Amino acid sequence: MTRLKANYTILAIETSLDDTCAAVTVDDRVVSNVVASQVKFHEEYGGTVPHIAKRKHREWIDRTIDEALRLRSGRHQKITDVDAVAVTYGPGLAPCLEVGIAKAKELAREWQKPLIAVNHMEGHLLSSLAKNRQGKNKIQDLPEIRDQMPVLGFLISGGHTELVLMRGLGKYELLGETLDDAAGEAYDKVARMLNLGYPGGPILSELAKEGDPSRYPLPEPMKHRQDLNFSFSGIKTAALYKLRDLYQIRDLNNRQFVADFAASFQQAVLKMLRRKFKRALEMYQPKMVLLGGGVVSNVAIRTEARKVANKFGVPVVIPYSPKLFTDNAAMIGVCAWYQAQRGEFVEDLGQLDRQPNLSFRTKS
Numbered sequence: 001m002t003r004l005k006a007n008y009t010i011l012a013i014e015t016s017l018d019d020t021c022a023a024v025t026v027d028d029r030v031v032s033n034v035v036a037s038q039v040k041f042h043e044e045y046g047g048t049v050p051h052i053a054k055r056k057h058r059e060w061i062d063r064t065i066d067e068a069l070r071l072r073s074g075r076h077q078k079i080t081d082v083d084a085v086a087v088t089y090g091p092g093l094a095p096c097l098e099v100g101i102a103k104a105k106e107l108a109r110e111w112q113k114p115l116i117a118v119n120h121m122e123g124h125l126l127s128s129l130a131k132n133r134q135g136k137n138k139i140q141d142l143p144e145i146r147d148q149m150p151v152l153g154f155l156i157s158g159g160h161t162e163l164v165l166m167r168g169l170g171k172y173e174l175l176g177e178t179l180d181d182a183a184g185e186a187y188d189k190v191a192r193m194l195n196l197g198y199p200g201g202p203i204l205s206e207l208a209k210e211g212d213p214s215r216y217p218l219p220e221p222m223k224h225r226q227d228l229n230f231s232f233s234g235i236k237t238a239a240l241y242k243l244r245d246l247y248q249i250r251d252l253n254n255r256q257f258v259a260d261f262a263a264s265f266q267q268a269v270l271k272m273l274r275r276k277f278k279r280a281l282e283m284y285q286p287k288m289v290l291l292g293g294g295v296v297s298n299v300a301i302r303t304e305a306r307k308v309a310n311k312f313g314v315p316v317v318i319p320y321s322p323k324l325f326t327d328n329a330a331m332i333g334v335c336a337w338y339q340a341q342r343g344e345f346v347e348d349l350g351q352l353d354r355q356p357n358l359s360f361r362t363k364s
């Protein structure tokens, strides 16, 4: 462990997908967290278009960083009191990662400060450890995380669905992941079939609240597989066929029909998540569960996770603010602070490269 000075201040940058993000963290506290969303530029394509995302990151990155630093310092303080720069170096879209990394290197050189390279998924994993300015989060009343090992991380986002075992900070093991689509991706694709807009996950899950989940049951893929991997593309395809089969009653302008269909789809997703989550709890008996990723915004999923974990007497923790569920740079800054304590700095800036396929398997 490296002893860091108190109030260790990090400027963090995150550009792995379609949000241009910058944040300032002080130790594990979030002081500013700026997210410039590009959603409206990708809407008509129904997914992130890499070259458009790259262009927007380039256009917006300076302004986003400025705003993050200004929020922190007010008019009088200078940016030079940053102790380190942190940046996401993977996983993500290569052209997008590149923009953040180039900017982070530039600032580290200019300010003569160390650079910390962060795994985006470790950021999501540790997002529940982030504290607000007053030093509060949803984990504070529980015993120290270091005494809670092993901890199970359940990461559910638009790009990933993963179960991760944490044996210590910085010691991770990937237990299971999606073999095809991520959960959020399946939500977005089914939402598109239902003409709900982009990204449709949140809209679909809102509508599902009004629907009957048993109305249009979908088969459960990989029901008998014993491993901890997920598959959502089977559910998505089953939804597509089911929608086709329902041509006589299918009416996408009929709110009740769409709500019932959305609820039925969500039910199938919940079943898949529940089964693997329960198995992981049985197999590894963690003392605590950390949820992370954009799909954790979904209350039905959180409720389900709590219900399952309760049976094992295991607390389920989420980040203190919904802004930390979806992609953001604050989680990167907090993760970087833990890395800095482990002395994990980039030794040679010239050697740091994007790693689009970075995973807990390749490196923690």
Ligand code: KG4
Pocket (backbone or CB within 6 Å): 017, 156, 157, 158, 159, 160, 183, 184, 185, 187, 188, 199, 200, 201, 202, 205, 293, 294, 295, 296, 297, 298, 299, 325, 326, 327
């Ligand atoms: O973590 P995130 O911001 O981006 C990735 O790293 O992928 O997650 C975004 C994903 C999108 O697919 C979005 O549709 C999904 O999270 N999402 C939801 C909900 N809110 C966001 N999916 C289901 N229900 C929600 N309430």
Ligand code: ZN
Pocket (backbone or CB within 6 Å): 120, 124, 157, 158, 159, 293, 294, 326, 327
């Ligand atoms: Zn993410």
